[in-house]
Amino acid sequence: MGLVSEPLSVLISEARPVLLSTSVETLQNSAVAQEQHVAFYLFLSYLDTFFHGTGGMFDRPDGTDAVEALAGPQGWRRSSEVRACVEAWARSQSLSGPQEAIAAEEQQEAQRLLSRVALRDPTHVAKRTQGDARFPYMCSGGRPKIGGARLTRLSQLSCIPKSCGRDRGCRLGFLVLSDLLQTVYALLEALDPKLRASVKPLIGDLLLELDGKGPRVAGVPDAVRIAVAAATASCARGWREAGERMDAWREAVQQSAVLAGLRGADDAPVLLAPHQALWRMQQLLNDGSVVETAETEGNPEASASARVEHSGQAGARTGSPVDTDNCFLVACM
Secondary structure, rough: OOOHHHHHOOOOOOOOOEEEEEOHHHHHOOHHHHHHHHHHHHHHHHHHHHHHHHOOOOOOOOOOHHHHHHHHOOOOOOOHHHHHHHHHHHHHHOOOOOOOOOOOOOOOHHHHHHHHHOOOOOOHHHOOOOOOOOOOOOOOHHHOOEEOOHHHHHOOOOOOOOEEEEEEEEEHHHHHHHHHHHHHHHHHHHHHHHHHHHHHHHHHHHHHHHOOOOOOOOOOOOHHHHHHHHHHHHHHHHHHHHHHHHHHHHHHHHHHHHHHHOOOOOOOOOOOHHHHHHHHHHHHHOOOOOOOHHHHHHOHHHHHHHHHHHHHHHHOOOOOOOOOOOEEEEEEO
């Protein structure tokens, strides 16, 4: 697990490319090192395919459909329709709120409501019930619902990509909607029971109103309207920042895949099956491309430099320039 958790931590926290550090002797004589090398290949190929999407792949091995269910054919690449939708919604909603003048006491009541709830629980972002992996919490079957009640008109919300809907789409395309619905549900739960009962049937129309997709909804107290608008704006700001981080992660993962010789910088990702990762590791041994010379033995800095040089050669074989100055070396046991 350390061979996955350590580079994953670096990719998330620092957005730096990662490179497996090993030697031909270690790889030849250690079954553990060989297993780790295979695991590292599988780890990188999965992440690279997730962020890039499955579109344009030369081969679709077993597991491709599972990755496509999560990230779709375009992933988070620059041309991704999901990415464009998330970014547009985040920009439009991050500063949104009721436009009319609101009494001070209603604003104070809204703040009181907001202070009583956790607007987003990140542990639920990946949560789903048994079933189709494409649909996260509160979006089963691609149909939005709050507290068990399906809200069919919410399919019009601008945070939902056009490629996503009932029984279609990918998990990445529904995550913003899932996050937003969880936020609103937390607010509903913070209301007094009588007020909650009167507001809950109106919440779908209120979300459409705040999204510019419907008229003003009668019967919603101003304090609730303000609180829902503030929660929506907070959700949007979070996703705007998340989008920027995902850009950095995608680039770091792509560089890591190039460093590992999995593909060229301009190529589609390669999703490896275990036997394909094993074959690649064996090729390293057969062609002697993992090199640690006598001059580098016992010298960690020189040894690392030699291994980085090998990675540059691997990148050259793919026809792509490789920047190794900022990569993080992951040691094989």
